[in-house]
Amino acid sequence: MTQNYFQELTEEINKGASQKGHPFRYFTLATVGLDQVARLRTIVLRKVSEDLKLTFYTDSRSKKMIHLQENKKVGLLFYNPKNLMQVRIEGMAKVVNDDKIKEKYWKGVKGSSKKDYTTTSAPGTSLSDPGQLDYLDDEDHFCIVEITPFKIEYLKLKRPHHIRVRYSWEVDFWESEYLVP
Numbered sequence: 001m002t003q004n005y006f007q008e009l010t011e012e013i014n015k016g017a018s019q020k021g022h023p024f025r026y027f028t029l030a031t032v033g034l035d036q037v038a039r040l041r042t043i044v045l046r047k048v049s050e051d052l053k054l055t056f057y058t059d060s061r062s063k064k065m066i067h068l069q070e071n072k073k074v075g076l077l078f079y080n081p082k083n084l085m086q087v088r089i090e091g092m093a094k095v096v097n098d099d100k101i102k103e104k105y106w107k108g109v110k111g112s113s114k115k116d117y118t119t120t121s122a123p124g125t126s127l128s129d130p131g132q133l134d135y136l137d138d139e140d141h142f143c144i145v146e147i148t149p150f151k152i153e154y155l156k157l158k159r160p161h162h163i164r165v166r167y168s169w170e171v172d173f174w175e176s177e178y179l180v181p
């Protein structure tokens with residue numbers, strides 16, 4: 001029975017990556033670095049593999065990347081207000097270093113969006129005027145990050161009872177149990 005909920009959450013996550021306007025298109029990514037403070041930000045879900053690896057793009061100079069060097073464990077939060085469904089994921093982040101894959105993904109980034117990864121100064125650097133950004137001509141800091149989940153929690157608020165299920169990756173299968181919502 002918990003299998004049904006797993007299928008539902010997998011379908012929703014896949015729709016997030018493939019359907020424009022789906023609430024799971026954006027998720028909240030939490031990282032915790034050596035400073036021990038959870039840092040949260042909104043991220044676009046770019047791709048979901050068959051075995052549920054989640055991919056996003058970022059600037060390699062951003063604070064999240066410093067956190068990932070210090071601690072590869074991340075938290076992800078998805079929420080769909082239309083059906084009151086929340087999916088919480090814990091996983092291990094890995095930077096994709098394969099040049100061929102990077103080139104393929106980079107080609108798929110629209111021209112205007114490419115600028116996001118080519119500012120001369122790193123993201124988070126102080127700026128006197130937002131209109132005065134300079135861009136690199138022949139260099140970029142485009143970075144692909146892939147997250148492998150090891151814990152997934154499904155929560156759906158509904159009547160007559162809410163449903164909360166925890167899935168834990170156990171070597172080669174997802175162990176599941178219902179939890180008190």
Ligand SMILES: Cc1cc2nc3c(=O)[nH]c(=O)nc-3n(C[C@H](O)[C@H](O)[C@H](O)COP(=O)(O)O)c2cc1C
Binds near residue numbers: 041062
């Ligand atoms: C709608 C929206 C989508 C965003 N998508 C991304 C994204 O896909 N990748 C990314 O690195 N930052 C994205 N951001 C910016 C992040 O939320 C964050 O501000 C930025 O990455 C810097 O975070 P950091 O300093 O913690 O690394 C997005 C912000 C918004 C509002």
